[in-house]
Amino acid sequence: MQGLNGRTALVTGGAKRLGAALAGGVAAAGARVLIHYHHSHDEAEELASLIIDEGGDASVIEADLADLVVADALIGRAIAQVGPIDILINSASIFQEVSFLEMPPDSIHENMNINTIAPMLLARRFAEQHQKGSIINLLDTLVMDYDKLHVPYHLSKRMLHTLTRIMAVEFAPYIRVNAIAPGLVLPPPGKDIDYLEGLAHSNPLQAYGNAADVVNAALYLLGSSFVTGQTMFVDGGRHLRGSMYE
Template structure:
Protein backbone atom coordinates (compact mmCIF):
# COMPACT_ATOMS: atom_id res chain seq x y z
CA UNK A 1 0.00 0.00 0.00
CA UNK A 2 1.72 3.16 -1.13
CA UNK A 3 -0.90 5.76 -0.15
CA UNK A 4 -0.18 7.18 3.26
CA UNK A 5 -2.84 7.94 5.84
CA UNK A 6 -5.77 6.75 3.71
CA UNK A 7 -7.55 5.71 6.90
CA UNK A 8 -6.71 8.79 8.95
CA UNK A 9 -9.36 9.55 11.55
CA UNK A 10 -10.75 6.00 11.51
CA UNK A 11 -10.69 3.61 14.43
CA UNK A 12 -10.40 -0.13 13.85
CA UNK A 13 -10.87 -3.23 16.00
CA UNK A 14 -8.64 -6.16 15.03
CA UNK A 15 -9.28 -9.52 16.69
CA UNK A 16 -6.25 -11.70 17.39
CA UNK A 17 -4.07 -8.63 16.87
CA UNK A 18 -0.96 -9.54 18.84
CA UNK A 19 0.74 -11.98 16.53
CA UNK A 20 1.17 -13.21 12.96
CA UNK A 21 -1.33 -11.81 10.43
CA UNK A 22 -3.28 -9.91 13.09
CA UNK A 23 -0.12 -8.06 14.04
CA UNK A 24 0.64 -7.30 10.39
CA UNK A 25 -2.90 -5.97 9.83
CA UNK A 26 -2.67 -3.84 12.98
CA UNK A 27 0.62 -2.25 11.87
CA UNK A 28 -0.66 -1.70 8.32
CA UNK A 29 -3.73 0.07 9.76
CA UNK A 30 -1.48 2.24 11.91
CA UNK A 31 0.68 3.09 8.88
CA UNK A 32 -2.50 4.06 7.02
CA UNK A 33 -3.37 6.51 9.78
CA UNK A 34 -5.98 4.51 11.70
CA UNK A 35 -6.23 4.12 15.44
CA UNK A 36 -6.48 0.52 16.58
CA UNK A 37 -8.17 -1.46 19.34
CA UNK A 38 -6.11 -4.64 19.64
CA UNK A 39 -7.92 -7.74 20.83
CA UNK A 40 -6.00 -10.73 22.16
CA UNK A 41 -6.81 -13.87 24.07
CA UNK A 42 -3.52 -15.33 25.46
CA UNK A 43 -0.86 -13.21 23.77
CA UNK A 44 -0.85 -10.24 26.15
CA UNK A 45 2.87 -9.48 25.82
CA UNK A 46 2.78 -9.74 22.02
CA UNK A 47 -0.33 -7.53 21.85
CA UNK A 48 1.35 -4.93 24.09
CA UNK A 49 4.46 -4.99 21.86
CA UNK A 50 2.33 -4.63 18.71
CA UNK A 51 0.41 -1.76 20.30
CA UNK A 52 3.70 -0.05 21.16
CA UNK A 53 4.85 -0.41 17.53
CA UNK A 54 1.53 0.94 16.25
CA UNK A 55 1.83 3.83 18.67
CA UNK A 56 5.27 4.69 17.27
CA UNK A 57 3.61 4.82 13.84
CA UNK A 58 1.26 7.49 15.18
CA UNK A 59 -1.78 5.43 16.17
CA UNK A 60 -3.77 5.67 19.35
CA UNK A 61 -4.18 2.14 20.68
CA UNK A 62 -6.31 0.23 23.18
CA UNK A 63 -5.92 -3.37 24.34
CA UNK A 64 -8.80 -5.70 25.15
CA UNK A 65 -8.60 -9.33 26.26
CA UNK A 66 -11.40 -11.77 25.42
CA UNK A 67 -11.96 -15.46 24.78
CA UNK A 68 -14.21 -15.58 21.71
CA UNK A 69 -15.01 -19.30 21.80
CA UNK A 70 -18.46 -18.26 23.07
CA UNK A 71 -19.81 -16.12 20.22
CA UNK A 72 -21.68 -13.62 22.42
CA UNK A 73 -18.28 -12.62 23.88
CA UNK A 74 -17.48 -11.15 20.45
CA UNK A 75 -20.50 -8.81 20.67
CA UNK A 76 -19.37 -7.74 24.16
CA UNK A 77 -15.89 -7.11 22.79
CA UNK A 78 -17.16 -4.81 20.05
CA UNK A 79 -19.30 -2.85 22.50
CA UNK A 80 -16.34 -2.46 24.89
CA UNK A 81 -14.05 -1.43 22.03
CA UNK A 82 -16.49 1.25 20.85
CA UNK A 83 -16.92 2.51 24.42
CA UNK A 84 -13.17 2.65 25.13
CA UNK A 85 -12.12 4.19 21.83
CA UNK A 86 -15.16 6.47 21.56
CA UNK A 87 -15.94 5.26 18.04
CA UNK A 88 -15.46 2.23 15.81
CA UNK A 89 -15.33 2.57 12.01
CA UNK A 90 -13.60 -0.63 10.96
CA UNK A 91 -13.64 -4.26 12.10
CA UNK A 92 -11.23 -7.00 11.06
CA UNK A 93 -12.44 -10.46 12.16
CA UNK A 94 -9.03 -12.13 12.16
CA UNK A 95 -8.91 -14.38 15.26
CA UNK A 96 -9.30 -18.03 14.41
CA UNK A 97 -8.52 -21.61 15.38
CA UNK A 98 -6.86 -24.02 12.95
CA UNK A 99 -6.68 -27.59 14.24
CA UNK A 100 -5.83 -30.62 12.16
CA UNK A 101 -8.89 -32.89 12.00
CA UNK A 102 -9.97 -35.24 9.22
CA UNK A 103 -13.50 -36.17 8.21
CA UNK A 104 -13.61 -39.38 10.29
CA UNK A 105 -12.64 -37.46 13.43
CA UNK A 106 -15.02 -34.55 12.83
CA UNK A 107 -17.30 -34.95 15.83
CA UNK A 108 -20.13 -32.52 16.47
CA UNK A 109 -18.00 -31.05 19.28
CA UNK A 110 -15.09 -30.40 16.89
CA UNK A 111 -17.36 -28.88 14.24
CA UNK A 112 -19.23 -26.73 16.75
CA UNK A 113 -15.99 -25.49 18.32
CA UNK A 114 -14.86 -24.29 14.89
CA UNK A 115 -18.25 -22.88 13.93
CA UNK A 116 -18.47 -20.95 17.21
CA UNK A 117 -14.98 -19.48 16.96
CA UNK A 118 -14.47 -19.09 13.20
CA UNK A 119 -17.98 -18.19 12.01
CA UNK A 120 -20.38 -17.25 14.80
CA UNK A 121 -17.95 -15.07 16.79
CA UNK A 122 -17.29 -12.97 13.65
CA UNK A 123 -21.05 -12.84 13.02
CA UNK A 124 -21.79 -11.65 16.56
CA UNK A 125 -18.97 -9.10 16.34
CA UNK A 126 -20.27 -7.85 12.99
CA UNK A 127 -23.85 -7.55 14.26
CA UNK A 128 -22.73 -5.54 17.29
CA UNK A 129 -20.63 -3.38 14.96
CA UNK A 130 -23.58 -2.76 12.60
CA UNK A 131 -25.85 -2.02 15.59
CA UNK A 132 -23.86 1.20 16.06
CA UNK A 133 -25.92 2.50 13.11
CA UNK A 134 -23.02 4.42 11.61
CA UNK A 135 -20.99 4.01 8.41
CA UNK A 136 -18.31 1.39 8.60
CA UNK A 137 -16.51 -1.51 6.97
CA UNK A 138 -15.82 -5.09 8.03
CA UNK A 139 -13.28 -7.55 6.67
CA UNK A 140 -13.61 -11.23 7.56
CA UNK A 141 -10.51 -13.36 7.24
CA UNK A 142 -11.49 -16.60 5.56
CA UNK A 143 -9.19 -18.99 3.69
CA UNK A 144 -8.45 -19.84 0.06
CA UNK A 145 -9.10 -23.45 1.02
CA UNK A 146 -12.82 -22.62 1.11
CA UNK A 147 -12.71 -22.72 -2.70
CA UNK A 148 -12.26 -26.49 -2.66
CA UNK A 149 -11.75 -29.09 0.05
CA UNK A 150 -9.07 -29.37 2.70
CA UNK A 151 -9.37 -32.91 3.98
CA UNK A 152 -6.90 -32.33 6.83
CA UNK A 153 -8.92 -29.54 8.46
CA UNK A 154 -12.56 -30.45 7.95
CA UNK A 155 -14.23 -28.61 10.89
CA UNK A 156 -12.13 -25.52 10.09
CA UNK A 157 -13.09 -25.78 6.43
CA UNK A 158 -16.82 -26.05 7.25
CA UNK A 159 -16.67 -23.05 9.59
CA UNK A 160 -14.73 -20.86 7.14
CA UNK A 161 -17.23 -21.77 4.42
CA UNK A 162 -19.96 -20.59 6.77
CA UNK A 163 -18.09 -17.33 7.27
CA UNK A 164 -17.81 -16.98 3.48
CA UNK A 165 -21.61 -17.27 3.18
CA UNK A 166 -22.09 -14.98 6.17
CA UNK A 167 -19.97 -12.37 4.40
CA UNK A 168 -22.53 -12.25 1.55
CA UNK A 169 -25.50 -12.36 3.93
CA UNK A 170 -24.14 -9.57 6.12
CA UNK A 171 -23.21 -7.44 3.10
CA UNK A 172 -26.92 -7.46 2.22
CA UNK A 173 -28.23 -7.14 5.78
CA UNK A 174 -25.95 -4.26 6.80
CA UNK A 175 -26.19 -2.23 3.59
CA UNK A 176 -26.17 0.65 2.97
CA UNK A 177 -24.34 1.77 6.12
CA UNK A 178 -21.81 -1.02 6.59
CA UNK A 179 -19.80 -2.83 3.90
CA UNK A 180 -18.75 -6.44 4.52
CA UNK A 181 -15.98 -8.16 2.54
CA UNK A 182 -13.56 -11.03 3.02
CA UNK A 183 -9.90 -11.75 2.39
CA UNK A 184 -8.98 -15.34 1.60
CA UNK A 185 -5.27 -15.92 2.19
CA UNK A 186 -3.59 -18.96 0.71
CA UNK A 187 -0.06 -20.01 1.63
CA UNK A 188 1.21 -17.07 3.67
CA UNK A 189 2.52 -18.11 7.08
CA UNK A 190 3.24 -21.68 8.13
CA UNK A 191 1.01 -23.02 10.91
CA UNK A 192 2.28 -22.70 14.47
CA UNK A 193 5.33 -24.92 15.01
CA UNK A 194 6.13 -25.25 11.29
CA UNK A 195 8.71 -23.32 9.30
CA UNK A 196 9.06 -22.26 5.66
CA UNK A 197 9.71 -25.90 4.65
CA UNK A 198 5.94 -26.33 5.10
CA UNK A 199 5.30 -23.54 2.60
CA UNK A 200 7.96 -24.77 0.17
CA UNK A 201 6.42 -28.24 0.14
CA UNK A 202 2.98 -26.85 -0.72
CA UNK A 203 3.76 -24.06 -3.13
CA UNK A 204 3.10 -26.36 -6.13
CA UNK A 205 -0.58 -26.21 -5.07
CA UNK A 206 -1.06 -22.77 -6.62
CA UNK A 207 -0.49 -21.76 -10.26
CA UNK A 208 2.04 -19.08 -9.35
CA UNK A 209 4.12 -21.75 -7.62
CA UNK A 210 5.12 -19.58 -4.67
CA UNK A 211 3.97 -18.51 -1.25
CA UNK A 212 2.72 -15.06 -0.40
CA UNK A 213 3.68 -12.40 2.10
CA UNK A 214 1.98 -10.66 5.00
CA UNK A 215 2.10 -7.45 2.92
CA UNK A 216 -0.02 -9.08 0.21
CA UNK A 217 -2.68 -9.83 2.82
CA UNK A 218 -2.55 -6.42 4.49
CA UNK A 219 -2.79 -4.66 1.11
CA UNK A 220 -5.99 -6.63 0.41
CA UNK A 221 -7.45 -5.85 3.85
CA UNK A 222 -6.69 -2.14 3.53
CA UNK A 223 -8.11 -2.01 0.01
CA UNK A 224 -11.41 -3.55 1.11
CA UNK A 225 -11.65 -1.31 4.17
CA UNK A 226 -11.43 1.79 2.01
CA UNK A 227 -13.20 0.63 -1.19
CA UNK A 228 -16.41 2.62 -0.81
CA UNK A 229 -18.27 0.89 -3.68
CA UNK A 230 -17.29 -2.70 -2.88
CA UNK A 231 -19.30 -5.04 -0.64
CA UNK A 232 -19.94 -8.78 -0.44
CA UNK A 233 -16.63 -9.45 -2.17
CA UNK A 234 -13.94 -12.01 -1.41
CA UNK A 235 -10.40 -11.19 -2.40
CA UNK A 236 -8.19 -14.26 -2.79
CA UNK A 237 -4.53 -13.67 -1.95
CA UNK A 238 -3.46 -17.16 -2.85
CA UNK A 239 -1.33 -17.29 -6.00
CA UNK A 240 -4.42 -18.44 -7.90
CA UNK A 241 -4.93 -21.53 -5.75
CA UNK A 242 -8.72 -21.09 -5.83
CA UNK A 243 -8.57 -21.75 -9.60
CA UNK A 244 -7.06 -25.17 -9.20
CA UNK A 245 -9.86 -27.09 -7.51
CA UNK A 246 -7.37 -29.53 -6.06
CA UNK A 247 -6.58 -30.50 -2.49
CA UNK A 248 -3.80 -29.59 -0.10
CA UNK A 249 -1.13 -32.20 0.48
Protein backbone atom coordinates in the same frame (compact mmCIF):
# COMPACT_ATOMS: atom_id res chain seq x y z
CA MET B 1 -0.30 6.38 3.31
CA GLN B 2 -2.75 8.07 5.69
CA GLY B 3 -6.02 6.97 4.04
CA LEU B 4 -7.56 5.76 7.31
CA ASN B 5 -6.95 8.93 9.31
CA GLY B 6 -9.64 9.56 11.91
CA ARG B 7 -10.97 6.01 11.79
CA THR B 8 -10.87 3.42 14.54
CA ALA B 9 -10.28 -0.27 13.79
CA LEU B 10 -10.82 -3.35 15.95
CA VAL B 11 -8.64 -6.28 14.83
CA THR B 12 -9.47 -9.61 16.46
CA GLY B 13 -6.56 -11.98 16.98
CA GLY B 14 -4.41 -8.91 16.38
CA ALA B 15 -1.45 -9.72 18.64
CA LYS B 16 0.45 -12.10 16.38
CA ARG B 17 1.03 -13.30 12.83
CA LEU B 18 -1.44 -12.05 10.18
CA GLY B 19 -3.61 -10.27 12.73
CA ALA B 20 -0.62 -8.28 13.96
CA ALA B 21 0.35 -7.41 10.38
CA LEU B 22 -3.21 -6.21 9.74
CA ALA B 23 -3.26 -4.16 12.97
CA GLY B 24 0.12 -2.63 12.06
CA GLY B 25 -1.04 -2.04 8.48
CA VAL B 26 -4.22 -0.14 9.37
CA ALA B 27 -2.30 1.83 12.02
CA ALA B 28 0.35 2.78 9.44
CA ALA B 29 -2.51 3.95 7.20
CA GLY B 30 -3.61 6.35 9.94
CA ALA B 31 -6.27 4.40 11.87
CA ARG B 32 -6.41 4.23 15.63
CA VAL B 33 -6.27 0.50 16.35
CA LEU B 34 -7.71 -1.63 19.12
CA ILE B 35 -5.81 -4.91 19.22
CA HIS B 36 -7.89 -7.82 20.46
CA TYR B 37 -6.13 -10.85 21.99
CA HIS B 38 -7.01 -13.88 24.05
CA HIS B 39 -3.80 -15.48 25.36
CA SER B 40 -1.19 -13.21 23.73
CA HIS B 41 -1.32 -10.34 26.21
CA ASP B 42 2.40 -9.52 26.05
CA GLU B 43 2.54 -9.59 22.25
CA ALA B 44 -0.56 -7.35 22.05
CA GLU B 45 0.97 -4.82 24.45
CA GLU B 46 4.30 -4.91 22.59
CA LEU B 47 2.58 -4.27 19.26
CA ALA B 48 0.55 -1.40 20.73
CA SER B 49 3.78 0.15 22.11
CA LEU B 50 5.48 -0.23 18.74
CA ILE B 51 2.58 1.48 16.95
CA ILE B 52 2.59 4.32 19.51
CA ASP B 53 6.39 4.69 19.20
CA GLU B 54 5.91 5.13 15.46
CA GLY B 55 3.42 7.95 16.02
CA GLY B 56 0.21 5.89 15.84
CA ASP B 57 -2.56 5.24 18.32
CA ALA B 58 -3.18 1.75 19.71
CA SER B 59 -4.59 -0.04 22.73
CA VAL B 60 -5.51 -3.63 23.60
CA ILE B 61 -8.59 -5.57 24.66
CA GLU B 62 -8.93 -9.19 25.83
CA ALA B 63 -11.77 -11.60 25.06
CA ASP B 64 -12.23 -15.35 24.71
CA LEU B 65 -14.27 -15.61 21.51
CA ALA B 66 -15.13 -19.25 22.21
CA ASP B 67 -17.57 -17.87 24.77
CA LEU B 68 -20.39 -16.39 22.70
CA VAL B 69 -21.66 -14.22 25.57
CA VAL B 70 -18.18 -12.68 25.75
CA ALA B 71 -18.05 -12.35 21.95
CA ASP B 72 -21.43 -10.62 21.86
CA ALA B 73 -20.25 -8.09 24.46
CA LEU B 74 -16.88 -7.28 22.83
CA ILE B 75 -18.03 -4.46 20.52
CA GLY B 76 -19.83 -2.74 23.42
CA ARG B 77 -16.68 -2.96 25.54
CA ALA B 78 -14.55 -1.76 22.64
CA ILE B 79 -16.82 1.27 22.09
CA ALA B 80 -16.71 2.06 25.81
CA GLN B 81 -12.90 1.95 25.61
CA VAL B 82 -12.15 3.84 22.37
CA GLY B 83 -15.43 5.26 21.06
CA PRO B 84 -17.24 4.32 17.82
CA ILE B 85 -15.59 1.60 15.72
CA ASP B 86 -15.35 2.25 11.97
CA ILE B 87 -13.49 -0.88 10.89
CA LEU B 88 -13.86 -4.47 12.12
CA ILE B 89 -11.32 -7.05 10.99
CA ASN B 90 -12.29 -10.58 12.05
CA SER B 91 -8.94 -12.39 11.99
CA ALA B 92 -9.01 -14.52 15.18
CA SER B 93 -9.36 -18.18 14.35
CA ILE B 94 -8.44 -21.71 15.35
CA PHE B 95 -6.88 -24.14 12.87
CA GLN B 96 -6.91 -27.71 14.11
CA GLU B 97 -5.90 -30.83 12.22
CA VAL B 98 -9.08 -32.96 12.32
CA SER B 99 -10.28 -35.35 9.60
CA PHE B 100 -13.92 -35.98 8.77
CA LEU B 101 -13.98 -39.55 10.09
CA GLU B 102 -12.45 -38.52 13.43
CA MET B 103 -14.32 -35.25 13.80
CA PRO B 104 -15.99 -35.00 17.26
CA PRO B 105 -19.11 -32.82 17.43
CA ASP B 106 -17.42 -30.65 20.08
CA SER B 107 -14.74 -29.74 17.58
CA ILE B 108 -17.37 -28.61 15.07
CA HIS B 109 -18.96 -26.44 17.75
CA GLU B 110 -15.65 -24.94 18.87
CA ASN B 111 -14.59 -24.07 15.31
CA MET B 112 -18.01 -22.66 14.47
CA ASN B 113 -18.12 -20.55 17.65
CA ILE B 114 -14.67 -18.98 17.27
CA ASN B 115 -14.34 -18.85 13.48
CA THR B 116 -17.93 -18.12 12.42
CA ILE B 117 -20.47 -17.24 15.10
CA ALA B 118 -18.18 -14.85 17.00
CA PRO B 119 -17.36 -12.84 13.82
CA MET B 120 -21.08 -12.73 13.02
CA LEU B 121 -22.00 -11.51 16.53
CA LEU B 122 -19.28 -8.86 16.37
CA ALA B 123 -20.51 -7.77 12.94
CA ARG B 124 -24.13 -7.47 14.13
CA ARG B 125 -23.15 -5.37 17.16
CA PHE B 126 -20.88 -3.30 14.89
CA ALA B 127 -23.85 -2.65 12.58
CA GLU B 128 -25.97 -1.52 15.52
CA GLN B 129 -23.83 1.62 15.70
CA HIS B 130 -25.86 2.84 12.68
CA GLN B 131 -22.94 4.60 11.05
CA LYS B 132 -20.77 4.05 7.99
CA GLY B 133 -18.26 1.26 8.41
CA SER B 134 -16.33 -1.57 6.88
CA ILE B 135 -15.92 -5.21 7.91
CA ILE B 136 -13.29 -7.67 6.65
CA ASN B 137 -13.56 -11.38 7.45
CA LEU B 138 -10.52 -13.60 7.10
CA LEU B 139 -11.39 -16.79 5.21
CA ASP B 140 -9.10 -19.33 3.56
CA THR B 141 -8.55 -20.06 -0.13
CA LEU B 142 -9.73 -23.63 0.52
CA VAL B 143 -13.33 -22.39 0.90
CA MET B 144 -13.29 -23.04 -2.86
CA ASP B 145 -11.96 -26.58 -2.45
CA TYR B 146 -12.05 -29.27 0.24
CA ASP B 147 -9.57 -29.10 3.11
CA LYS B 148 -9.77 -32.69 4.23
CA LEU B 149 -7.07 -32.26 6.88
CA HIS B 150 -8.94 -29.51 8.79
CA VAL B 151 -12.60 -30.34 8.30
CA PRO B 152 -14.25 -28.40 11.20
CA TYR B 153 -12.13 -25.35 10.30
CA HIS B 154 -13.08 -25.79 6.66
CA LEU B 155 -16.80 -25.94 7.50
CA SER B 156 -16.51 -22.86 9.69
CA LYS B 157 -14.75 -20.79 7.00
CA ARG B 158 -17.26 -21.90 4.36
CA MET B 159 -20.07 -20.63 6.55
CA LEU B 160 -18.23 -17.35 7.14
CA HIS B 161 -17.84 -17.03 3.36
CA THR B 162 -21.62 -17.28 2.97
CA LEU B 163 -22.17 -14.93 5.92
CA THR B 164 -19.89 -12.35 4.29
CA ARG B 165 -22.29 -12.10 1.37
CA ILE B 166 -25.40 -12.25 3.56
CA MET B 167 -24.08 -9.46 5.78
CA ALA B 168 -23.05 -7.36 2.76
CA VAL B 169 -26.74 -7.35 1.79
CA GLU B 170 -28.15 -7.03 5.31
CA PHE B 171 -25.86 -4.18 6.38
CA ALA B 172 -26.00 -2.15 3.15
CA PRO B 173 -26.04 0.71 2.39
CA TYR B 174 -23.95 1.97 5.30
CA ILE B 175 -21.63 -0.93 6.00
CA ARG B 176 -19.50 -2.79 3.47
CA VAL B 177 -18.62 -6.41 4.22
CA ASN B 178 -15.79 -8.12 2.36
CA ALA B 179 -13.41 -11.00 2.92
CA ILE B 180 -9.83 -11.95 2.29
CA ALA B 181 -9.05 -15.59 1.57
CA PRO B 182 -5.32 -16.17 2.03
CA GLY B 183 -3.56 -19.18 0.63
CA LEU B 184 0.03 -20.09 1.43
CA VAL B 185 1.11 -17.08 3.42
CA LEU B 186 2.49 -17.95 6.86
CA PRO B 187 3.52 -21.45 7.91
CA PRO B 188 1.38 -22.81 10.76
CA PRO B 189 3.03 -22.54 14.20
CA GLY B 190 5.81 -25.10 14.50
CA LYS B 191 6.47 -25.21 10.73
CA ASP B 192 8.99 -23.09 8.86
CA ILE B 193 9.67 -21.77 5.36
CA ASP B 194 10.28 -25.35 4.11
CA TYR B 195 6.56 -25.96 4.64
CA LEU B 196 5.69 -23.07 2.29
CA GLU B 197 8.33 -24.08 -0.27
CA GLY B 198 7.10 -27.67 -0.23
CA LEU B 199 3.55 -26.59 -1.04
CA ALA B 200 4.27 -23.77 -3.50
CA HIS B 201 3.60 -26.14 -6.44
CA SER B 202 -0.05 -26.31 -5.34
CA ASN B 203 -0.99 -22.93 -6.85
CA PRO B 204 -0.71 -21.64 -10.43
CA LEU B 205 1.90 -19.00 -9.53
CA GLN B 206 3.98 -21.74 -7.82
CA ALA B 207 4.78 -19.31 -5.05
CA TYR B 208 3.94 -18.34 -1.53
CA GLY B 209 2.89 -14.92 -0.29
CA ASN B 210 3.60 -12.90 2.79
CA ALA B 211 1.73 -10.83 5.36
CA ALA B 212 2.18 -7.65 3.29
CA ASP B 213 0.12 -9.21 0.48
CA VAL B 214 -2.78 -9.66 2.92
CA VAL B 215 -2.36 -6.15 4.35
CA ASN B 216 -2.42 -4.68 0.81
CA ALA B 217 -5.67 -6.52 0.11
CA ALA B 218 -7.18 -5.17 3.34
CA LEU B 219 -6.14 -1.59 2.53
CA TYR B 220 -7.64 -1.94 -0.94
CA LEU B 221 -10.95 -3.20 0.46
CA LEU B 222 -11.05 -0.54 3.20
CA GLY B 223 -10.42 2.20 0.65
CA SER B 224 -12.89 1.01 -1.99
CA SER B 225 -16.26 2.57 -1.23
CA PHE B 226 -18.04 0.82 -4.15
CA VAL B 227 -16.97 -2.73 -3.22
CA THR B 228 -19.00 -5.02 -0.96
CA GLY B 229 -19.70 -8.75 -0.71
CA GLN B 230 -16.33 -9.54 -2.31
CA THR B 231 -13.84 -12.20 -1.37
CA MET B 232 -10.32 -11.31 -2.39
CA PHE B 233 -8.20 -14.42 -2.87
CA VAL B 234 -4.58 -13.77 -1.91
CA ASP B 235 -3.41 -17.22 -2.87
CA GLY B 236 -1.28 -17.36 -6.03
CA GLY B 237 -4.41 -18.47 -7.89
CA ARG B 238 -4.98 -21.57 -5.71
CA HIS B 239 -8.77 -21.04 -5.75
CA LEU B 240 -8.79 -21.61 -9.53
CA ARG B 241 -7.75 -25.24 -9.19
CA GLY B 242 -10.68 -27.56 -9.69
CA SER B 243 -9.87 -30.46 -7.39
CA MET B 244 -12.98 -30.32 -5.22
CA TYR B 245 -13.69 -33.72 -3.58
CA GLU B 246 -11.33 -35.48 -5.98
